[in-house]
Amino acid sequence: MSTELDWFKSSYSGSGGDNCVEVAVDAEAVRVRDSKDLGRDSFAVGSDAWVAFAAHVSGS
Template identity: 65%
Template sequence: MSSGTTELAWFKSSYSGSQGDSCVEVAIAEQAVHVRDSKDLSRTRFAVNREHWAPFVDFVAGSTEA
């Protein structure tokens, strides 16, 4: 994760509802994609290496199917 000296530009997915619940935000940096809980910014965020971002998203999307 970055040292915090560079401000990240966070955004929510277009799939996030207008209600604002159950959302995550991501910020794309040079070395990693950072992920945080949009409802509770005090919680620990994490970063995924850019090389592993697409497989990570595929895994998460597959794990939410009923």
């Protein structure tokens, strides 16, 4: 990926910054990465799949 993404952590993440998943949204998908291992590539999830996942884990 050549464009810089705006990564953010969940509001449920602790302030220590460890054991977090970060996400970034681009025009094509939601990107997901492990904040402990930024050397690894992120993976992409389609927007519809991300919305379904978020609804499932939030219990909605």
